[in-house]
Structures are given as C-alpha cells and as structure tokens.
C-alpha cells in the first residue's frame with residue numbers, strides 16, 4: 112500500500128513504555144502517514160518525554176519525522192509524574208543510548224497547527240498523554256478545527272481509575288484539557304482502561320519481541336519486562352496493560368475496537384473524583400453523544416498489528 116492511501120496523523124505523547132509502542136506502531140504501519148510527533152509532560156517531565164520520543168523514533172529509523180516539545184505542565188495545577196510506573200527516565204529498563212535527531216525549534220502546538228494547515232486532507236490527532244497540547248491547539252487556533260478529522264485519545268474509563276479510584280492518569284493529570292477536547296464539537300474516540308486492560312504484555316508477548324532477533328525487539332522486550340515489574344508491584348497485575356498503542360491501532364483498523372456513541376463528561380469539581388470520565392452508557396442524562404467510547408477490543412488483531420509494525424521498523 113502506498114502513501115496515497117495512508118491517513119495523515121500526528122501523535123501527541125508522553126513516553127512512557129506504552130507510548131513507545133504507540134510510536135513504533137504509528138511509524139511502522141503503512142496505513143498511517145506520521146506527519147509529526149509532539150510531546151507533553153505526563154509520565155515524566157517534558158524534557159524527558161521529549162528525549163524519549165526522539166530515542167524511540169531514532170531506534171525506529173524514523174528520524175525524518177518532526178518532533179516538538181509542548182506543555183510542561185497541565186492547564187491548571189502542578190504536574191505529578193508517574194515515576195512509580197515508568198521509572199526516573201520515563202522509559203526505564205533497556206539501554207537506550209542512541210544518537211537522536213533534533214527537537215524542532217517550535218512549540219508543539221505551533222507544529223501541530225502548521226502540519227494541519229499544510230496537509231492536503233483532514234488530520235487525525237492521536238493523543239496518548241494528558242490532553243494539554245490538544246486543548247491548547249483547539250482553543251488557540253480554532254481556524255484549524257475543521258481540518259482535524261477526529262481526536263482519538265487514550266484516557267478515562269467506563270469503569271474505575273488507576274491514579275485515583277475513579278480517575279485514569281491522562282485525564283486526572285489535566286482534567287480541564289480533557290473537558291475542552293470533549294466539548295470541542297470534534298469527533299472524539301475514547302480508548303479507556305476498560306479496553307486497554309485487556310491488552311496485556313504476557314510472557315509469550317515478551318518472548319515474541321525477544322524472538323525478533325533485532326535490537327528493537329530486545330528493547331521492546333526489556334521495556335515490557337520493566338513495565339511488568341512496576342504493574343505487579345503497584346497494581347498486583349500479573350501482566351502489564353499496553354494502553355497507548357490501542358489508540359493508534361483503532362485509527363489503522365477501526366474494527367480492532369467496538370465503540371458506542373455516548374455522552375462523556377469530565378468531573379472537574381468532585382472532592383474525590385476530579386478527573387473521572389462520567390460515561391453515560393445508558394443515555395440517562397439526555398445529553399447528545401460527544402464521543403465514540405471503546406467498549407471491546409479484538410486482542411489478537413491488536414497484537415498482530417503491533418508485532419507486524421515493530422518487525423517492519425526493525426527490519
């Protein structure tokens with residue numbers, strides 16, 4: 112399949128072990144044209160998430176893709192990073208000593224704006240971190256909104272949280288940004304914990320990465336081994352869920368997930384529930400749907416897409 116059929120996308124991320132796999136999938140699947148990568152503070156501070164994105168793209172041989180750093184903190188309040196899950200670097204585990212490309216001399220929001228304006232067709236934004244950059248783009252540059260096809264984000268849940276009892280990390284980190292995106296009028300797709308907790312990097316998955324026999328395959332195996340240890344320690348999970356690449360997979364092949372069109376509100380005020388996604392699955396609020404919310408995942412199809420892409424970029 113040539114570039115003519117490839118969907119233009121921008122990935123906004125905070126690598127992050129699962130963001131790293133999301134970048135490899137976005138760079139490695141020929142059905143996507145990765146126009147640029149933008150970074151946000153989340154799993155780690157902005158300098159670290161940006162460096163991590165550059166490293167992963169370098170390992171994927173995708174150094175021609177522009178990378179720009181964006182927001183160093185959420186719209187309101189202070190950043191709390193996820194060192195307990197992703198380590199001090201944000202990508203602890205493997206030795207990622209690799210020569211990296213340059214970070215663009217432009218803010219992430221301005222790079223997104225430029226890439227969207229220059230694109231010949233509407234661009235899909237895939238967000239795998241807090242939605243700070245995306246919200247700033249939509250608020251600061253409303254003229255580009257008609258040129259955004261949709262926003263597909265990993266965040267929230269139809270069930271409970273992972274950072275607070277009811278809040279998922281990306282939404283809890285910047286609830287106001289998520290609120291802006293969900294009320295923007297753009298088509299949105301929410302990939303929440305209710306589906307991402309089905310995509311587990313089990314021992315056979317890690318063995319498949321290792322068995323690729325490439326440096327990148329080994330790095331993926333080592334990333335997942337570190338991730339497994341933190342998920343075991345913090346959550347008692349037998350295997351770690353790889354949240355973020357599901358958002359990319361859902362753009363490559365929408366059949367990987369099943370969605371329902373429902374109203375989603377972000378709790379901004381709750382004393383114990385700030386950052387929770389209130390998903391009206393049974394249409395009790397009478398509000399119009401503002402999101403396609405993933406409710407099931409074709410786990411085998413997802414792993415096939417991811418493994419094929421990692422083999423492709425490493426080969």
Ligand code: BDR
Nearest residue numbers: 127129130239280281354
């Ligand atoms: C989300 O939070 C981060 O730790 C992961 O990278 C993912 O984007 C899961 O809650």
Ligand code: CA
Nearest residue numbers: 127130239240
């Ligand atoms: Ca992430």
